[in-house]
Amino acid sequence: MKRRQFASVVVVGAGPAGLAAAIRASESGRQVTVLDDNPSAGGQIWRGEKDRRSGNDASAWFQKFRTCPAEMITGARLIHGDPERRILSVETRQEFFEIGYDKLILATGAREFFLPFPGWTLPNVMGVGGLQALVKSGLPVDGKRIVVAGTGPLLLAAAAYFRKHGAIVPVIAEQAEWRSVAGFGIRLSKNLGKLFQARSLRLALRSSRYTFSTWVEAAHGKDRLENAQVRTGAKVWREPCDYLAVGYGLKPNIELPVLMGCRTQSGVVAVDEFQQTSQEHIYCAGECTGIGGVDKSLIEGEITGLAAAGLKDSARRLFAKRRKTRQFANVLDRAFALRPELRQLPLDGTIVCRCEDVRWGRLRPMNSWRSAKLESRCGMGPCQGRVCGQILEFLLGWHPESVRPPVFPARLESLTQDSEMKESLRT
Amino acid sequence: MGNLSLTSLSFDIVVLGGGIVGTACAREFAEAGLRTALIESAEIGGGATAAGMGHIAVMDDSEAQFALTRYSQLLWKEAAERFPPDVEFSPSGALWVAADETEMREVFRKQHYYIQRGVPVEVLDARSLAEAEPNLRPGLEGALLVKEDAVVYPPCAARFFITEAQQHGATLILGKRAVGTRGNTVQLDDGSYIAYGNLVIANGIVAQSLTSSVQLEPRKGHLVITDRYPGFVSHQIIELGYLKSAHSIQSDSVAFNVQPRPSGQILIGSSRQYGLDDSAVDMKIVSAMLRRAFEYMPGLRRLSAIRSWTGFRAATPDKLPLIGPSPEAENIYLATGHEGLGITTSLGTAKLLADMILGRRSAIAKDPYLPSRSYALHA
Numbered sequence: 182m183k184r185r186q187f188a189s190v191v192v193v194g195a196g197p198a199g200l201a202a203a204i205r206a207s208e209s210g211r212q213v214t215v216l217d218d219n220p221s222a223g224g225q226i227w228r229g230e231k232d233r234r235s236g237n238d239a240s241a242w243f244q245k246f247r248t249c250p251a252e253m254i255t256g257a258r259l260i261h262g263d264p265e266r267r268i269l270s271v272e273t274r275q276e277f278f279e280i281g282y283d284k285l286i287l288a289t290g291a292r293e294f295f296l297p298f299p300g301w302t303l304p305n306v307m308g309v310g311g312l313q314a315l316v317k318s319g320l321p322v323d324g325k326r327i328v329v330a331g332t333g334p335l336l337l338a339a340a341a342y343f344r345k346h347g348a349i350v351p352v353i354a355e356q357a358e359w360r361s362v363a364g365f366g367i368r369l370s371k372n373l374g375k376l377f378q379a380r381s382l383r384l385a386l387r388s389s390r391y392t393f394s395t396w397v398e399a400a401h402g403k404d405r406l407e408n409a410q411v412r413t414g415a416k417v418w419r420e421p422c423d424y425l426a427v428g429y430g431l432k433p434n435i436e437l438p439v440l441m442g443c444r445t446q447s448g449v450v451a452v453d454e455f456q457q458t459s460q461e462h463i464y465c466a467g468e469c470t471g472i473g474g475v476d477k478s479l480i481e482g483e484i485t486g487l488a489a490a491g492l493k494d495s496a497r498r499l500f501a502k503r504r505k506t507r508q509f510a511n512v513l514d515r516a517f518a519l520r521p522e523l524r525q526l527p528l529d530g531t532i533v534c535r536c537e538d539v540r541w542g543r544l545r546p547m548n549s550w551r552s553a554k555l556e557s558r559c560g561m562g563p564c565q566g567r568v569c570g571q572i573l574e575f576l577l578g579w580h581p582e583s584v585r586p587p588v589f590p591a592r593l594e595s596l597t598q599d600s601e602m603k604e605s606l607r608t
Numbered sequence: 609m610g611n612l613s614l615t616s617l618s619f620d621i622v623v624l625g626g627g628i629v630g631t632a633c634a635r636e637f638a639e640a641g642l643r644t645a646l647i648e649s650a651e652i653g654g655g656a657t658a659a660g661m662g663h664i665a666v667m668d669d670s671e672a673q674f675a676l677t678r679y680s681q682l683l684w685k686e687a688a689e690r691f692p693p694d695v696e697f698s699p700s701g702a703l704w705v706a707a708d709e710t711e712m713r714e715v716f717r718k719q720h721y722y723i724q725r726g727v728p729v730e731v732l733d734a735r736s737l738a739e740a741e742p743n744l745r746p747g748l749e750g751a752l753l754v755k756e757d758a759v760v761y762p763p764c765a766a767r768f769f770i771t772e773a774q775q776h777g778a779t780l781i782l783g784k785r786a787v788g789t790r791g792n793t794v795q796l797d798d799g800s801y802i803a804y805g806n807l808v809i810a811n812g813i814v815a816q817s818l819t820s821s822v823q824l825e826p827r828k829g830h831l832v833i834t835d836r837y838p839g840f841v842s843h844q845i846i847e848l849g850y851l852k853s854a855h856s857i858q859s860d861s862v863a864f865n866v867q868p869r870p871s872g873q874i875l876i877g878s879s880r881q882y883g884l885d886d887s888a889v890d891m892k893i894v895s896a897m898l899r900r901a902f903e904y905m906p907g908l909r910r911l912s913a914i915r916s917w918t919g920f921r922a923a924t925p926d927k928l929p930l931i932g933p934s935p936e937a938e939n940i941y942l943a944t945g946h947e948g949l950g951i952t953t954s955l956g957t958a959k960l961l962a963d964m965i966l967g968r969r970s971a972i973a974k975d976p977y978l979p980s981r982s983y984a985l986h987a
Contacts, residue, residue: 270891551651592911
């Protein structure tokens, strides 16, 4: 039932950062194992692109990964780890096992950031990335009306994707002001035009309205979504739709790094120039060190893979390239900063914690995350505050508490370990 | 409330600690008409109160333990009529499970003991145990059903007690920590002082930092909670071996102890460790605890766990709480050292203390819990 494994370098997460890290470490002669809880490699951004033969970045990296000797274990979820013993506990659908490492690379990526508004729990209201993932795995949207709202360049990419699959996107509601995003566009075309490809996206979205300073205030419908209430300045209208895809950007998945004892700063994992965390044998790459997109993830992944393999000089040669991608991340942050009006969206009856059905009216008068947890069970459900924790950080400035195992819900048996303690503890 | 106003405050009673014991005491004093204040440095019900299971249990380790737990249990039953739903009081009963004939003899001994003392119990044979809890493994000998044992959600019970205290005029001082006492005043960490007629130290293991007369040991425990599986477990279920675990003074121990929450979630315990002050979850202990649980309930293996955590019980050498005047000063009272029974015995503790301070007659003898007692060690 239980197997134990070891790899010189273990990489957690097979998105762009994890793949790049695995490739570089493996090319450097290290024995590498990559773990990812999805059914295939690619992460969120390259989901479903593994077998596509397009000439894009993704297929080139997948090709390199296929030909390198790194071992890939999909459907493998990290549930806890012990940085002292350098062991991770892993659960798959069928079994659980422990894997030891010399160096650990955490490339745990990011998740969508949601904000609660009246009606956000209606069926067919979902995350931009969530809906995109459903379409990628076969949900037909041909002829469906999809309102896309929130903030950031991902809105455009997602809208273009929905259009490509036959959907009608009547409006793309970007909460940021035109002025700040325009500045973003200019700087991008100077530095990283290739990445954002704003112009080509705009062409793909010709018949969609991309409006700034605009956000969805509410979703209406009896049992299912009927329309989205959109506001821009003083103007409010209801946009009929079949789906409402909302995303307020991304938040790094730092739970596993935190559980492993890595220090964080401003909500991201703190790393040195070689992407090493405050834990000597643990490195971090990609979105978990700061949201910055594919290019930042790839270059950080490469540096991490080389550094973990001990090739510091080779890693150092990539620093300049990384600097540019990080500048992009900073610009992104400033251009799409969330407007304070979004804090006014939830009404007292609006659910904030979806696992435990805790409403805004219950939480608003409380004075800490801890009180809210104790008294209302907010954040105590299966998602362990992953959704409501970041919402309440934005709405009330509360900071989530420490992370305790399991990082994700896990079968009870997966929390057991082979241990000499077993005998001595028997009563 | 600013610091200036606090410096001039004085109360008949100042309670330190907003856990289940402190809030129950504040409520008792305020209801008796005393001018009461409660000082809590963090959240109401956020310490050991939040870390425990919330089992309202009658126990028979000793006559004194029985008297206090039974008295308290009846007080809970009475108080429950006014509980809001979030206190989740649920009189589901407890099953003490016997794995073999030796343990079954213990079931009959307990049955006899409880019946003599008017506690409603029933012995289940192997078959009726399997019917009552189909997810227990086959082959167990039987169990003792203690019918009036109940389950609560302790943080909300503490919140309810402090709210009732406030309705009777009590003052709640949150976010300040008591750092010392001097001449009938308590000094807070912001430099302010509060004068008291009587001081009640009810802050669990922290009590040691305020009075040298307290001999407490932190006893670390782990718990795991599952996702929602309504009906998987119907009673609090404890192995009889639990007593051996609870009694062990030196070594780490684990025992099978599960509890159904009204949400359908299952709480799984329990562990006891001495000599630790690190609150980190120790997966070795969790592992041993779960393996023990699987031996009794194999079906637990595939259920989904969503969280694990730890807490510290404040343990005395004779496993009875400290309730009464401290040996140092006659107007400083202790209400601590409840080990794993603080939720249950909070209400009895509050009554006994109020009886002492107000010179009322107590329903049970108070001598066994007086801090001035000499410890009869029975390990």
